Amino acid sequence: DNRTRSNGAKELFYLKHIYANQRVLYVVRSFNLLQYFPKEKWITKKMINNSELIIGVSKAISEKINAEYKTNKTKTIYNPVEPLSETENKNPPNEKYILYLGRIEEKVKNFTLLLNAYKNSKLSEASIHLKIVGDGPDVDWLKQKIETMSLSETVSVNSFTPIVFQYLKNALYLTLTSYYEGFPRVLIEALSVGTPVLSVHCKSGPDEIIINKKNGLLIENHSVEALAEAMNRLAFDTELYKTCKTNAQDSISHLKMDAIGEQWANLLNNKQTRS
Incomplete structure (x- = not known):
């Protein structure tokens, strides 16, 4: 789940009607945790308890989640570097x-x-x-x-x-x-x-x-x-x-795509532990 998740009522709905009996991995992409978790801590803790794992895209994010919500259900997987389209600029800047x-x-x-x-x-x-x-x-x-x-x-x-x-x-x-x-x-x-x-x-x-x-x-x-x-x-x-x-x-x-992709594949196949 890569969404921003600040609406507590919406997340309770997801837990009850969409994620019930599902394997859930929440991804957190900002150090500002309130973009990815509701301000109501009891709802966030319910989300964490019902999830399999919380993925932080930096070690600092994972550590902050652990400290803020008293959990150890985090793992860090970095964003990959994706090849950029080498579109030619016919008028490159001179300066x-x-x-x-x-x-x-x-x-x-x-x-x-x-x-x-x-x-x-x-x-x-x-x-x-x-x-x-x-x-x-x-x-x-x-x-x-x-x-x-x-x-x-x-x-x-x-x-x-x-x-x-x-x-x-x-x-x-x-x-x-x-x-x-x-x-x-x-x-x-x-x-x-x-x-x-x-x-x-x-x-x-x-x-x-x-x-x-x-x-x-x-x-x-x-x-x-x-x-x-x-x-x-x-x-x-x-x-x-x-x-x-x-x-x-x-x-x-x-951070190449194949290296990060392998980490995700291993995680989804239950081959990798938290770190």
Whole structure:
């Protein structure tokens, strides 16, 4: 069950009428557990008790479920890296750029931190742009904020496009500044095409993907100064950048589709225990 499951009454209905006498595996894809369990703990505990297993897509999620709901019925299976469509871009960007790719929603993604750090970095002076690619409820707000901060010459907002492979492949590196995540697929997508990543240490996922100074940089969250410094370092420290780019693809070899698929197959065939 991959659904978000915040409606307690709906989940009680599912337990009684749909999942009765069924083998149930709940999947949790966010560190914000209230997206996947009702706020009524007694309902959540009933769901857990009636399930075979709870699958967290990061170790931190599994550990939080165990602690929050006093259970040990969890197992971690990471999101796989899926091959990206190598759609050709007939007009690739000429400028150097760093990239944000994903949903445009301030309360989750913290664009305020991203823009403030970029403005305080040396990237714009070096003509290294920031490209933001995605859609969401805060597109207009974000465009206005960029204009208000006088960043329009080097920061752009672009709608999501099928040529996402080219955006990732041509980027200097990818950035992530979220308040919280689950196991951010965009990080492994970037690494899969050889692009280093720079992320804040949010819960959860980045610290289970990024090997600091090996395939990217992992820094403290909510610090404009730390993020600006990391932006500069990954852009201008040639040896560090070369190391991260060289290691990018191999660093996520354990997340290939066949490896993750085998874990799911073993689980469904009752061959694998919790871990």
